[in-house]
Structures are given as structure tokens and as C-alpha cells.
Amino acid sequence: MVRWEPGAADRLRAAALDLYTLQGFEQTTVAEIAAAAGVTERTFFRHFADKREVLFEREELLAKGFLEGVATAPADAAPLEIVAHALAASAPFFSDDRRSWSRRRQSVIDLNPALQERELLKLARLAAMVAAALRERGVVEPAASLAAESGLIVLRVSFGRWIAEGERRPLGAIEQAVLQDLRVMTAPAIHPTEVPTRPEATS
Incomplete structure (x- = not known):
């Protein structure tokens, strides 16, 4: 007896997203997802802990890309440049063939x-x-936390643009x-040097 149906996880993801989009996340049951994918509920739980994890189960891959980017950044890189390196290393996770999935996934999340x-x-x-990985590299606080949070803000803003209708640029x-x-925005402001006025000539 075959325990793992070939392609079952991909079919479950597709079926779940279709149902979440059509009838709502809360209204969709695991039984409905499994039936739409042509598998049993038991098979569903072999791949996913619950119906929510269909939308989140790949986050470990994103984290792995970020941490590898931090670890491989140049030794003399400033904190924000290390984060930039991490963003570049993790960007391939959001490949162009995932854009449609990500767009639909976000529409489901936005409603719940x-x-x-x-x-x-x-x-x-x-x-x-x-932030912990930055500290391991010797970045002190609060620079480590500020750089890490800044990187995540960049990711969130960029991801929102990446899934916008009509956007074609890669996430990177x-x-x-x-x-x-x-x-x-964070660069020091440059103020023009005050030019001393010449005293008026006295008559």
C-alpha cells in the first residue's frame, strides 16, 4: 500500500488556496481540502499540521536564506549592509512562478x-x-536589533510591491x-554652510 501519494502536497496546497479564496478560510475544512485534492484526511496531516500551515509551512526556507545571507556577508560589512546581503540571499525564495500563489495567499490572509x-x-x-545572527557576528545592541527590524520592514514593503497587480520586477x-x-531617509542631513555676511561699510 502506497503511503505517500506523488505530488500530494502540491495538490493539497492548490486545493486549499482555491477553497480559501472561494469560500473563506474559516469556512473551509480539512476534509474538503483533502477531497478536492483527491487524498484522505490522513494524507493531509502527513504533510501539514493543520489547515493554517498550508499557508505558512515554507517559512523555514525563508529563514534559512536570511541566516545564510548574514553568515556569508563580508566580514567588514556594516550592520545594514549585512542585512542587505541577507535580503539578496533570500530573494530567490520568491521566484516569479510563485508570484500568483503569493498574491492569492496574501488576499486570504488580509481577510482573516x-x-x-x-x-x-x-x-x-x-x-x-x-538579530541573534548579527550579534554572533559581533554587532552590538541596539544596532543588531535595529538592522534586523529594518531588514524585515524592507522585506514587507518590497513583498507588497512584488505582489501588486502589473508588477513584473523580481523581488531582489x-x-x-x-x-x-x-x-x-536615514542619511545625515547636509545643511549649507552659513556664509558670514560682510559688515556694511560705515560712512
């Missing part, structure tokens, strides 16, 4: 407060892991543009 909370917790855990290119905006 519990899923929104789950997404925020995911990002908070990732920020904590990146969008992240570079958002990072540049951040650098401009």
Missing part, C-alpha cells in the same frame, strides 16, 4: 485577523533570528530600490 497575526509572528521570529530588484530609499 488570525492569519494576519500568524504572519506577524512569523516576521517577528525571523527578525529575532536575524524591488528590495534594492526600497533599501536605497531607506538609506536616503
